[in-house]
Amino acid sequence: MANLGESETRALIQLIKPIADDEWIVGHRGSEWLALTPDLEEDLAFSSISQDELGHAQFYYELLHSLGLPSADELVYLRPASGWTNAQVLETPNQDWAHTVALRYLYEILDDIRHEALLGSWYQPLTDGVRKIRMEEKYHLQHFATGFELLATGTELSRQRLIEGIADIWPRLGDLFAWGGSEEFLEKLGLPNLAQAQLRHSWTTRMEKTFHDLELPWPGPMPGVNVNGRNGEHSQNLSKLLDVMTEVRQIDVNSPW
Amino acid sequence: MTVTREHVMSALSQVMDPEIPSLSIVDLGMVGDVMIDGDSVRVDLIPTFLGCPALDLIQRNVERALSETSVTVRWVHERPWSSSMISRHGRQALTEWGVAPPSDTEEVVCPFCGSCNTSHQSPFGHSLCKALYYCQDCSQPFEKIKTI
Numbered sequence: 002m003a004n005l006g007e008s009e010t011r012a013l014i015q016l017i018k019p020i021a022d023d024e025w026i027v028g029h030r031g032s033e034w035l036a037l038t039p040d041l042e043e044d045l046a047f048s049s050i051s052q053d054e055l056g057h058a059q060f061y062y063e064l065l066h067s068l069g070l071p072s073a074d075e076l077v078y079l080r081p082a083s084g085w086t087n088a089q090v091l092e093t094p095n096q097d098w099a100h101t102v103a104l105r106y107l108y109e110i111l112d113d114i115r116h117e118a119l120l121g122s123w124y125q126p127l128t129d130g131v132r133k134i135r136m137e138e139k140y141h142l143q144h145f146a147t148g149f150e151l152l153a154t155g156t157e158l159s160r161q162r163l164i165e166g167i168a169d170i171w172p173r174l175g176d177l178f179a180w181g182g183s184e185e186f187l188e189k190l191g192l193p194n195l196a197q198a199q200l201r202h203s204w205t206t207r208m209e210k211t212f213h214d215l216e217l218p219w220p221g222p223m224p225g226v227n228v229n230g231r232n233g234e235h236s237q238n239l240s241k242l243l244d245v246m247t248e249v250r251q252i253d254v255n256s257p258w
Numbered sequence: 259m260t261v262t263r264e265h266v267m268s269a270l271s272q273v274m275d276p277e278i279p280s281l282s283i284v285d286l287g288m289v290g291d292v293m294i295d296g297d298s299v300r301v302d303l304i305p306t307f308l309g310c311p312a313l314d315l316i317q318r319n320v321e322r323a324l325s326e327t328s329v330t331v332r333w334v335h336e337r338p339w340s341s342s343m344i345s346r347h348g349r350q351a352l353t354e355w356g357v358a359p360p361s362d363t364e365e366v367v368c369p370f371c372g373s374c375n376t377s378h379q380s381p382f383g384h385s386l387c388k389a390l391y392y393c394q395d396c397s398q399p400f401e402k403i404k405t406i
Contacts, residue, residue, distance in 0.1 A: 042390070046382035053386055056309020060335075129335035133308055136338060136406045140381050 010068050012186035013124060016195070017068075019180065019231050020115065021061030022087035025077065026239075027108060028054030029246060033095055050141050057137070060130045067126070078250050082239045088177040089230040090170060092239040099152050099162035104170050106149040107208070109142045111177055114203045118194040146211075153215040164217065171220040173227075178204065181231035261294050261327050269323040270301070276312045276319075277385065280351040283316060287343025290334050299327045302334045304343075307386040341387075341405050358391065358402035366402055368393035376400075 005013070031051030038044045062073035070076060091108065095101055116138060119131045152163040178200040180187070187195050194203075201223060212219055228234045250256075270289055275281045283289055283303070290302035301320055305313055317331050341360035344352070349359035353369045361367075366376045373395035380390040381404070388401040 042380045042382075045384060045390070046380055049382040049384075049386055052311065053307065053309040056307065056386075060308050126335070129338070130308070133305075133335060133338040136340075137307060137309075137386075140404075144381065 005068075008189060012189045013127070014065060014068055014070065015181065015186045016190060016192070017061050017065055017127070018070075019086040019088075020119075021058050021065060021076075022085050023091055023108075023112075023177075024054050024061065025058035026085075026087040026091045026242070027105070028052070028058060029242065030091070030093075030095055030101075031105075034101065039098055046144055050144060053137055053141070057134050060134070064126060064130065078247050079254075080243075082235050082243055083233040085235060085239060085243075086181060086231045086233065087239075088174075088179075089228055089235055089239075090173040090177060092230075092235060092242055093170075093173075094238055094241075096169075097162060097166070099159065100166035100169065102145060102148040102152055103163055103166035106145040106211075107167075107170060107174065108177070109138070109145050110207050111200065111204050112138060113142050114200060114207075115195065118192060121192055121194065123191060149211070150215060153217055167217070167220050172224050175224045175226040176229045176231055179226045179229055179231050181229065181233075261297050261299055263292065263294060266292055266294060266299055266301070266324065266327075270320065273316065273319045273323050276315050278352065278355050278357065280355055281348055283320070285345045285348030285351060287339060287345065287348070288316070290337065297327050298330070299324055300330045300332065302332050304337065304339045305333055305335075306339045310386055339406075341403055344403070352403060356400060357388065358400060360403045360405040362405065366391055368396060368398065369400055370398045371396040 028051045034047050038047050062076050066072050116135050152159040178197050271282045271284045273283045288304050290304050293300040352359045356369050358369050368376050375394040376391050379392050383390045383401040389404050391402050392399050
């Protein structure tokens with residue numbers, strides 16, 4: 002492996018950490034649906050997808066560990082909420098099914114754009130994994146795109162619930178596209194397509210097409226970054242999530258889990 | 259002790275997929291480079307799916323199978339696993355176990371009765387690598403390894 006300079010290492014951490022945290026948090030929230038989804042097939046599908054997301058996060062955490070951060074276990078189980086860099090909207094507690102499908106579809110589109118752009122990185126340990134992840138994520142996107150369409154074109158009620166879900170999520174999407182602080186690190190990594198403005202543009206273009214095809218009302222202007230989860234700014238929802246997630250470990254933190 | 263390649267490959271072909279006892283990790287296409295130096299062996303394993311919970315178990319089983327040597331196991335990502343890496347023997351083992359092997363075409367053959375009159379139920383089965391199908395002729399639901 003090529004020897005990385007200090008600034009390259011810092012830039013890679015700045016890039017990978019938010020992506021890892023996003024994947025972990027959606028994976029965890031997804032796991033909370035286990036046995037509660039509308040039907041058995043969906044239960045299988047969603048638990049499979051959630052397991053996959055946690056696996057992707059684990060790959061990124063191991064990469065971060067190789068760049069000098071603590072181990073995956075420590076990053077997941079011992080970090081306080083302020084150390085997490087996931088987008089704040091992703092920590093929202095699960096609501097009704099339409100809300101979850103809406104959030105996941107909006108997220109998976111961004112995830113797809115982000116992963117495609119990551120393939121342009123010169124850091125091979127990253128691109129090797131991303132190539133693999135894309136083969137798997139294809140199924141996630143397909144799944145939530147189908148779910149989104151089913152709700153939009155199903156019954157009056159399903160469509161209404163979907164629209165309400167989107168309306169709730171939309172104003173809080175801002176930091177999903179953001180990075181913590183300056184974006185100079187993206188230049189160092191040669192990944193200009195991951196700049197916030199670029200991500201927003203690519204995402205909006207794809208989203209406009211979906212909304213047009215499904216004749217859904219456009220929810221309004223794209224929100225700015227009010228709070229930035231990338232800088233560790235989080236709601237109480239994340240602390241509660243972490244309390245539940247680490248509950249067993251907290252019983253005896255020194256046990257060899 | 260000098261370890262031979264035959265010895266290592268034979269040991270690895272005894273490490274089975276934890277869910278399909280007749281399918282070895284060699285037939286599954288998970289074994290990448292094997293480097294032998296005296297009694298030191300390095301085995302590169304290729305993960306099928308990154309989130310597969312069986313990976314740790316498989317690693318431990320490889321270490322156990324080669325415990326007479328000084329073995330190091332690495333997970334490598336340079337060459338991503340694809341379902342086309344399953345060997346002919348592996349495909350046969352899958353069918354005998356009641357799981358349809360991956361296919362390049364739309365046609366999926368029922369592993370129980372051999373009928374092609376099958377329908378796709380869901381891209382998600384009970385594990386990451388499998389999709390759900392249903393055979394219209396023998397009325398049997400079954401799983402197929404995802405084509406990736």
